[in-house]
Amino acid sequence: MAAHQIPVGALVIVFLILMPVYVTVAAWLFAEPRAYRTPAIGFVYMGGITVAMIASTALLGIGFWIIANLPL
Numbered sequence: 671m672a673a674h675q676i677p678v679g680a681l682v683i684v685f686l687i688l689m690p691v692y693v694t695v696a697a698w699l700f701a702e703p704r705a706y707r708t709p710a711i712g713f714v715y716m717g718g719i720t721v722a723m724i725a726s727t728a729l730l731g732i733g734f735w736i737i738a739n740l741p742l
Contacts (some may be wrong), residue, residue, distance in 0.1 A: 690715050 694712025697705060 687719065688716075
């Protein structure tokens with residue numbers, strides 16, 4: 671039986687795209703005095719990526735719907 675392979679896209683998301691979040695959470699937990707600006711930057715970054723992903727998915731869906739309903 672073949673071993674399960676992790677998709678490359680999942681690795682990119684977990685290790686590359688989420689790296690600023692890991693760094694900001696670590697900085698917030700281990701920094702003295704507590705820095706509220708650093709985690710806020712990370713959360714805004716992740717919120718922006720989330721909104722961009724949802725918006726692009728919605729636009730792709732709308733685009734496919736328009737293409738599928740074009741009169742031929």
